[in-house]
Amino acid sequence: MKETELPYWRLSGFYFFYFTCLGILVPYLSLYLDWQGFSASQIGELTAILLASRIVAPNLWAWIADHHGQRIIIVRLTSLAAVIVVAGLFIEQSFFSVAITLLLFSFFWNASLPQFEVITLEHLGKDSHRYSRIRLWGSIGFIIIVIVLGALLEVYTPNIVPMTLMACAAGMWLMSLTVSDTSHQKNEYSQTPLKQLLKRPSVIAFLLMCFFIQASHGPYYTFYTLYLEQFSYPSGLIGQLWALGVFAEIIVFLLVHRWLNQHGTRRILLVSLLLTSLRWLLIAFFPQHLLIIILAQCLHAASYGAFHSAAIAWVHRHFTGKTQGRGQALYSSVSFGAGGAFGSLFSGYLWDTPGPQSIFVIASALSFIGFLVTLVWLKEDDRINKYTP
Template structure:
């Protein structure tokens, strides 16, 4: 058994999620800086998420078919950098929509394939996955804190330059990672293809819950920064609040191996959905109270940390080696579908109905996911 290239894998996650740290808190803020309305902001933020409905499945099929996952990761990272660089040429709504679509098509090719490579290097030890993935959270933290401070000192006009710098880091990190292929077990070969595994008890219900959970995150990822800025929080403080949530996520990743040793994956998912429902209610109604806002951000440990680690474990245990890429891609695609719908509805309801109602709808979506997973877990107790 070859040693795990821990630092090489971790460096990629650090750079990849540093880009998310530049996008999630600040992309909508940048579009607001350019003068777009909440509805247009919601549409522009939704476009990359919509690309997750298409790109991961296409690239996942290609990765499973060719086995050239690392090549897809490297080309995807390079094309992401090249297409996003088009943002320097114009700032109209149509041009920005094109830039969002093009770079997202390649960006969403990267992570699902890299997840398969990582699990192959870990020899299927999902408990070790969290120890590697936590470096992605660290990259997110460094970025939101650093950019939050930077945007207090300098204009948001430098935002595109910060983005392409991080994208260049992803390209470099991808060149450092060695390749690995998942081991195909005999019981997963032959007639048992992707669709048959997808039809296993509880698997479709899991994917529906993924879409609902990401839909519930729509107002959070699209308007939290603007929401807090309007409540009087500074950009530096907002960056720290985003970082606080991810610190909680990192600590949770460090505990996930112990949690999985004591609790089944479905129970972890159920608790994540219930706490997400509570979190959105707090953010919509009581975010002006600093103590409540801090509590809501600490719940990121459950709404992302537990949820993502449990989802990766579920997909890894539900699909064979030849279907891993498609399983991860479907997870990414339905996450994108839910996230895009969440960004769209929040964009249209934010000004018309207000933050409280918008976050309230998110809470209902997370609660619906909890009900579905609870019912399915009773019917499929022995499933992953």
Template sequence: MSSARIPYVPLGAFYFFYFAVIGGFMPYWGLYLQSLGFGAAEIGQLMAIVMATRIFAPNFWGYIADRTGKRLLLVRFGALMITLGWLGVFLAREFWPLALVLLAYGFFQNAILAQFESVTMAHLGEQRDRYSQVRLWGSLGFIVVGTGLGVAFDHISLSVLPLAMLACALATWLSSLAVPDIATATRRDASHGFREILRRPAVWTFFAAHFLLLLSHAPYYTFYSIHLESHGYSRTEIGWLWGLGVGAEVLMFLVMHKVLPRTGEQRMLLWSLLLSALRWVMIGFGADLPAVIWLAQLLHAASFATFHAAAMVVIFRHFGDGHQGQGQAVYSMLWGVGVALGSWVAGAVWSVATAPWIFSVAALLCLLAWVLLHQAGTKASAPASRA
């Protein structure tokens, strides 16, 4: 497929608005819940509910998508349901009603991305190394909303957060309508069974490392803003810190199509894990040193961007077209398991005093993931090298 036929603008627009929703949710949802009077344990539980939907929703949708090949139709339906479901946030203020709303929101929000990744890869065709140039628009959407709301919330109430996210959700659905449909293989086309692929050492080792990395991210996703605010950072500074991290991600995505073919997926994954461990230690123990916190956010380029870009290539090469939806779904499911479990545990023990040690445990999880991938060695990279 030539680059002229790739619908960069519609694909990029969807990523922009999809991650704009997350740009409002991840930095400020914990603060919003705090403003409603919820404690750390309840915040951790509510965040865990959203993350936990990644355990079952992506696999359910992935199964349907691989059976029907109607990935884009499922994405459009899910984006519409996110918009409609988000209306419930305006009514829910108590724990259980809010938990039900977040369960519905997470079920669709966390399911459609895996299928849209497959749609994007299908449009890119043989130019899959240019995936990062499309995906970076999602990072830009996160930055625009994340930093913009940070500045706004130093002057206006956090109560407007649901309205901002509703607007972004509506734009996500509208942008999905502009993406051209494309034929994708169904499960019946696959020459190898899904379970057979999962049993490959290179595959299950990769997924285990991915799970540990996301488990380590849970304190960051759930309590980073609360952690900074407890150390005197303003909401404008918090917004810019989130934006800086995603900005570093954008810059990395811009060059990944050149760097990844030279470096290889295995080496890229290993470096990502080491730098992620360093990042968590800096955040945990450097909160009173602004220079350390700002520098740590630059490492988001490693803890997310480089790992994710390499992971997309690994998944595509191992799962091919016929099982692509399910492969993406497992990747997304493990994201949910890791962050949900980590959010629940972190919420149960979180305090200003325990924060450094919680981030230290996160660093150790990254090192464990590094050991798993390193021991796999050439076995993990051999399938990719033959592709």
């Protein structure tokens, strides 16, 4: 597709605001909940609820989209619903009310991204390897919000967290109104029924791998901010460390389309899983050493940037036609949903005993299990023979 035909800034704008929401939830939700007086186990449970709805919501909305089309309508409706639901955080702060609010918010917010991924890839057509150049604006949005909100939290109370979340969700909805529908476009690839795809060893291995690597991120996404606070890191510096990780991710997004063409998804996934395992060990054993923590944050380029780009490419290649939406939804559900919820739960329950160091060691082991699954069962060579710079 020609650059002039691609709605680059409209697609990028949606990712920008979607990931500003993530940039609020990941570093600062636990800080907000801790400020509200919730215990470590309750914070783990609430974060798991936020993630667990990803198991159901993306698949439900994907089934509707794959059978009835109109993906952009679903994105618009679910984005608007997310804006309305998050207002529940202003009403009551009991565990039950916060749990219901996060569950409903996640149900709508998480529904939009897998369908928007399909819309973006359909706009890109045969240039799908250039997906990362659009997706990088989500990472830029994440960086901006963690730095700005981190600085604001040194002046204001964490009560500003839900207000900022509502504003960013509104931006996401407004950007969705500017993106055109792609349901009229014909898919040129043959398609295999979803039930048949799910019986393939490579697909099972891929989903298991995704589960393990995202489960390994549980301690990081749920407690990293609180973990660094225990070692007297100020809020502003913690925000900058989060931003550094995502900046490294952006660098990868600018380069990964070349690596995918040259090396294939399997090699990139294997290297990403090994580096992720190393990253959690560095965080576990060297939290007092800023330079090592900086190095560990740079490894976010592998644990998220390279891994996610390769995973999206793998799903796009193996789930075609009417299974595209459900393929992206399955990736989201099994990894960020089931894997993320499991990671948040175990880290919450083990935070006090045996403690933070142990849960990051467990996280490293989970990522290494994902590496072994990929090495043994994900055998396909997905290199693209014709290299496009």
